[in-house]
Amino acid sequence: SPLKGDDNQLDRSFSDSSLFNHWGQDLGPESRRVALKMFQYYGYNGYLSDRLSMDRPIPDYRPEG
Incomplete structure (x- = not known):
């Protein structure tokens, strides 16, 4: 499950991607x-x-059609 486990395995590069740029707000x-x-x-x-x-x-x- 993504909500369990070690946070050290989280790839921090995703936090810098354009996908998450606006989410900080x-x-x-x-x-x-x-x-x-x-x-x-x-x-x-x-x-x-x-x-x-x-x-x-x-x-x-x-x-239509």
Whole structure:
């Protein structure tokens, strides 16, 4: 599980990537640590994904026909 284990194994290079540049304004240190660990473990932004509502309108941009 990404939320368990040794924090020393966390690759700090992710914290400098453009993916997380804007997160510093919105996330505290603990939330940022969890987000980085989840990204390393799952390979996508699981932290944000877990916080998206399942009941939300998603526009359909497919062409008609």
